[in-house]
Amino acid sequence: MDKNNVKGFLEFVYDFYRSMKAHEITLVYEGEITHQITKAFTSLTESNMAKDSESNNVQKKVFHVMVECLQNISKHADAFGTDNFLFAGRGIFMVSKSKSGYHVTTGNVIENNKIDELTKMLDNINSLDKEGLKELYKTQMKEGHLSDKGGAGLGFIDIARKTGNKLEFHFLPIDEESSFFLLTSSISRNV
Amino acid sequence: MEVIKIKGTDDTPDIILDKDNDIFEISGRSLPEDVTTFYEPILNWLDDYAEEANEKTVFAFKLVYFNTASSKLILDILMKLEEMHENGKEILIKWYFPEDDEDMEEAGEEYADIVDIPFEQVSYTL
Numbered sequence A: 001m002d003k004n005n006v007k008g009f010l011e012f013v014y015d016f017y018r019s020m021k022a023h024e025i026t027l028v029y030e031g032e033i034t035h036q037i038t039k040a041f042t043s044l045t046e047s048n049m050a051k052d053s054e055s056n057n058v059q060k061k062v063f064h065v066m067v068e069c070l071q072n073i074s075k076h077a078d079a080f081g082t083d084n085f086l087f088a089g090r091g092i093f094m095v096s097k098s099k100s101g102y103h104v105t106t107g108n109v110i111e112n113n114k115i116d117e118l119t120k121m122l123d124n125i126n127s128l129d130k131e132g133l134k135e136l137y138k139t140q141m142k143e144g145h146l147s148d149k150g151g152a153g154l155g156f157i158d159i160a161r162k163t164g165n166k167l168e169f170h171f172l173p174i175d176e177e178s179s180f181f182l183l184t185s186s187i188s189r190n191v
Numbered sequence B: 001m002e003v004i005k006i007k008g009t010d011d012t013p014d015i016i017l018d019k020d021n022d023i024f025e026i027s028g029r030s031l032p033e034d035v036t037t038f039y040e041p042i043l044n045w046l047d048d049y050a051e052e053a054n055e056k057t058v059f060a061f062k063l064v065y066f067n068t069a070s071s072k073l074i075l076d077i078l079m080k081l082e083e084m085h086e087n088g089k090e091i092l093i094k095w096y097f098p099e100d101d102e103d104m105e106e107a108g109e110e111y112a113d114i115v116d117i118p119f120e121q122v123s124y125t126l
Helices: A003-022 A035-051 A056-076 A112-127 A130-143 A155-163 B035-051 B068-086 B102-114
Strands: A025-032 A090-097 A101-111 A168-173 A178-188 B004-006 B014-018 B023-030 B056-066 B090-098 B119-124
Touching: A003 A025, A025 A035, A035 A056, A035 A090, A056 A090, A056 A101, A056 A155, A056 A178, A056 B056, A101 A112, A112 A130, A112 A155, A112 A168, A112 A178, A130 A155, A130 B068, A130 B102, A155 A178, A155 B068, B004 B035, B014 B035, B023 B068, B035 B068, B056 B068, B056 B102, B068 B090, B068 B102, B090 B102, B102 B119
Parallel strands: B023 B056, B056 B090, B090 B119
Antiparallel strands: A025 A090, A090 A101, A101 A178, A168 A178, B004 B014, B014 B023
16 A cells, blocks of 8 residues: 555544444444354344343343344345455444444345335334234244245344334345345334 | 253253153253254154153243244244144143243243143243
8 A cells, every 4th residue: 555545544444433433333244144253243242231231131132133133144145246246145234322222234235126025024014013013923933934044034023023113124226136235123222 | 762962052952852751851042053954853853752752741941042043943843742732642831931031931922822732831030
């Protein structure tokens, strides 16, 4: 790196750091999500929450949500795009903290032809109350089959049930074939 | 009959399936990397056990955490037990939950709704 590049890079690191602080991001990761990564992140977050004397109830919910979100990426992130950009099972994973609670955000690439189905599924989950979610979970468990990737279609329902909050999601177009799928799950502190 | 004894880890449960000593128990945390592979020997064992089941089987679940992928496999185990129950064997499920853990208690209630087997909820202090 020549001098200008070094300066640019250092400024980028500093801005990145400041913006993480401003958004109270306690964990951010980009890359392949493996089982080992899932275990490392959940135990790291657990020990941080324990240090902050977070209630057991909140700790348990954050743990649940993190596991399901990480597994969603590892099982469903699509593999395509150019070699240096997108890979299977990769995505961005973020945990942030605010006064009201914790927010777990995931982002991964999906094929555009899956957007309709995913939107329908998430809208349906968001339209249901506690009882409705319970019924949906039971039905899905009975009738749903484990896909070869080990997903049972239960993750989103479980997140909605455990948090009691709506799932916030967006699709940002990348190109004609793919989009970036962002999902934020919030765990409130005062429930 | 072969005894299954699996020592739990931070992502897999303790499992004991011992026909001669009447111990049937799954406890701990369940979020294995590959749920299907992890639970396959358990389901196979239950198939064999069904052929020569004890007159009474008390099956205990004492889980503190399981992920959604495991929840489906837990139902598969319960459905095998339900089948034995339908074939005239006495089966009792004991679902243990930490006393302050409403989610785990509710999970037990849901399974009890889905399968038709005697189901007992037992709370305990961690």
